[in-house]
Amino acid sequence: MKDKSIGDTLLTALAYFVALVMFFPILWMLLTAFKTEQNAFTIDPHFLFVPTLDSFRVALEQGSGYLHYALNSVVSAVVSTLVGLLLAIPAAYAMAFFPTKRTDFTLVWMVSTKFIPAVGVLIPIYLVYKQLGLLDNLAGLTLLFTAMNMPLLVWMVYSYFKDIPKDLVEAADIDGASTLQTMRKVILPLALPGIASAGLLALILAWNESFWSLTMTDHRAATLAVYIASFKSAEGLFWAKMSAASVLTVAPIIVLGWFAQRQMVRGLTFGAVK
Amino acid sequence: MSSPAVATSLPDKRAKPKARLSGAPIRRLLAPAVIFLLVWMIVPLVMTLYYAFRRYNLMMPEITGFAGITNFKLMFTDPTFWDSLINTLILVGASLMITVTVGLGLAILFNRTFVGRGVARTLAIAPFFVMPVVTGLIWKNMLFHPVYGLLAWVFRHLGLNPIDWLAQYPMLSIIIMVSWEWIPFALLILLTGLQSLPEDQIEAVRLDGANKWQEFRHIVVPHLGQVLYVVVMLESIFFLTSFAEIYTTTSGGPGTATTNLPYYIYQSAFFQYDIGISSAAAIGAVILANIFSIFLIRFVAGNLNAGSRR
Numbered sequence: 001m002k003d004k005s006i007g008d009t010l011l012t013a014l015a016y017f018v019a020l021v022m023f024f025p026i027l028w029m030l031l032t033a034f035k036t037e038q039n040a041f042t043i044d045p046h047f048l049f050v051p052t053l054d055s056f057r058v059a060l061e062q063g064s065g066y067l068h069y070a071l072n073s074v075v076s077a078v079v080s081t082l083v084g085l086l087l088a089i090p091a092a093y094a095m096a097f098f099p100t101k102r103t104d105f106t107l108v109w110m111v112s113t114k115f116i117p118a119v120g121v122l123i124p125i126y127l128v129y130k131q132l133g134l135l136d137n138l139a140g141l142t143l144l145f146t147a148m149n150m151p152l153l154v155w156m157v158y159s160y161f162k163d164i165p166k167d168l169v170e171a172a173d174i175d176g177a178s179t180l181q182t183m184r185k186v187i188l189p190l191a192l193p194g195i196a197s198a199g200l201l202a203l204i205l206a207w208n209e210s211f212w213s214l215t216m217t218d219h220r221a222a223t224l225a226v227y228i229a230s231f232k233s234a235e236g237l238f239w240a241k242m243s244a245a246s247v248l249t250v251a252p253i254i255v256l257g258w259f260a261q262r263q264m265v266r267g268l269t270f271g272a273v274k
Numbered sequence: 275m276s277s278p279a280v281a282t283s284l285p286d287k288r289a290k291p292k293a294r295l296s297g298a299p300i301r302r303l304l305a306p307a308v309i310f311l312l313v314w315m316i317v318p319l320v321m322t323l324y325y326a327f328r329r330y331n332l333m334m335p336e337i338t339g340f341a342g343i344t345n346f347k348l349m350f351t352d353p354t355f356w357d358s359l360i361n362t363l364i365l366v367g368a369s370l371m372i373t374v375t376v377g378l379g380l381a382i383l384f385n386r387t388f389v390g391r392g393v394a395r396t397l398a399i400a401p402f403f404v405m406p407v408v409t410g411l412i413w414k415n416m417l418f419h420p421v422y423g424l425l426a427w428v429f430r431h432l433g434l435n436p437i438d439w440l441a442q443y444p445m446l447s448i449i450i451m452v453s454w455e456w457i458p459f460a461l462l463i464l465l466t467g468l469q470s471l472p473e474d475q476i477e478a479v480r481l482d483g484a485n486k487w488q489e490f491r492h493i494v495v496p497h498l499g500q501v502l503y504v505v506v507m508l509e510s511i512f513f514l515t516s517f518a519e520i521y522t523t524t525s526g527g528p529g530t531a532t533t534n535l536p537y538y539i540y541q542s543a544f545f546q547y548d549i550g551i552s553s554a555a556a557i558g559a560v561i562l563a564n565i566f567s568i569f570l571i572r573f574v575a576g577n578l579n580a581g582s583r584r
Contacts (some may be wrong), residue, residue, distance in 0.1 A: 012388040018380060022457065026400055027419040028424060029412050045427055050336045091307035100392045106308065108575045115567035119513045119536045120560040123543050123553055124321035125314075139326045147314035151305040154307060179299060208405045215540065225407045225518070232522045233409060239415055246408045257403035258396055265466045270505050273463050 080145035096161035160194025332547035377460025410522030467501030
């Protein structure tokens with residue numbers, strides 16, 4: 001733009017300002033993570049200080065158990081996403097390439113289960129899990145994450161499959177390929193970027209999930225959400241440590257999230273906004 | 275797309291492929307996902323409905339049996355339930371208004387081209403990816419704390435009395451936190467909507483001498499209407515189920531000031547062990563969510579049809 005008016009410059013400045021305000025709590029957490037506990041808990045906040053890695057060391061040391069919770073988070077997020085994809089891909093494949101009269105209904109029904117509030121199914125699941133010994137059990141939690149993300153995965157993979165010409169499936173069919181072969185050799189390679197982004201979104205949502213972790217796990221299967229929540233009674237004693245643990249938990253997801261922005265819009269709105 | 279069809283009566287307009295594959299093999303591909311969702315979502319939902327009509331308290335296992343509408347009666351006479359219902363509606367309504375207005379303003383701001391737009395937008399949407407538990411703790415401690423919090427420091431420097439946010443304005447504090455997390459969501463989706471504006475139409479009204487306001491009123495608003503609709507519906511459903519932000523900050527208090535429906539259900543199940551009443555309240559939450567999701571699902575189903583007509 002050649003003739004930039006003052007208004008234009010002001011609007012740009014406003015955009016920067018708002019972006020900084022929105023980001024500030026995260027920045028403040030990041031700064032606090034590099035402080036000593038004394039520096040973190042002061043009446044007049046310290047903006048300039050000598051950064052230290054002490055809090056990260058404390059957060060990661062053996063006794064804190066951080067790694068135990070981190071491992072649970074990684075396992076539940078990754079396995080729930082893989083199991084989800086394993087179930088969602090065949091379903092999406094069937095619906096995208098071999099639609100029947102009931103396909104639209106099935107798809108919409110699957111999407112609609114996403115809108116059942118978790119509290120609506122919490123009590124029976126808790127009681128049944130208790131009976132089956134699945135409380136505070138990583139497999140039990142992982143399957144809940146799978147159920148939570150399944151509608152999204154089916155929908156996203158379906159919408160990527162729909163972009164692939166049906167002729168390809170028919171051609172493979174005529175060449176005598178089995179369903180599994182067609183799926184593996186023809187369709188999956190083409191839809192791989194889409195499947196990867198669906199998986200990425202499911203991974204982020206599972207990692208950040210807190211309702212099921214807080215209600216269904218205690219220690220053994222507890223994830224980082226439960227660990228971080230345990231700081232809720234810390235009242236100023238461990239702000240630096242809390243921030244360090246939070247940064248370690250949040251940073252990877254923020255980075256992944258930046259990559260997933262566009263797919264996120266497509267996935268979370270169930271294709272209503274592209 | 276303007277008149278979305280009802281989900282259950284979608285006509286199948288797709289050309290059927292001449293594939294050999296049909297019937298049983300297809301069902302075999304579809305079945306695992308369907309069964310999984312049935313077992314994890316629909317069966318528990320039916321069980322919740324069943325419990326809502328049972329006498330069932332974990333502390334009194336000897337009392338069982340059909341309760342009729344007793345649980346609902348008890349729930350409707352429990353003032354905490356009404357508080358939680360009102361709190362839920364306030365939280366949803368206020369957060370919606372804030373996230374949609376601010377999100378729309380930001381989307382318009384970020385729809386212009388300027389140096390460093392990518393970086394600024396990236397910073398602005400980062401809060402959406404922060405785990406809600408972390409959001410709760412960071413705001414409660416480092417920002418809202420009445421003495422050591424950053425806001426208290428800012429207030430002192432402005433010559434004002436620091437506020438004990440979570441004690442004096444508990445609901446407002448929760449709304450601020452939830453809005454901080456979800457403004458990026460509204461921003462991102464509305465920005466996507468703005469970027470798919472019909473450029474040729476805008477060009478045309480500009481040539482006709484329309485001013486910025488007319489352009490906004492006649493082109494941008496109708497196009498964004500649908501996008502806004504989706505944002506409002508989705509956010510309503512997510513806001514209805516806010517939990518972690520409350521769990522980590524106020525635990526529903528002071529008193530019942532920030533107890534919303536999910537927290538009420540959580541408390542009556544896990545602290546009063548009353549499965550019957552908490553199930554009755556859970557049915558209430560499902561009905562409330564359905565009011566929004568029915569419209570959303572119709573919209574999604576309508577889109578599905580429009581997509582297949584392409």
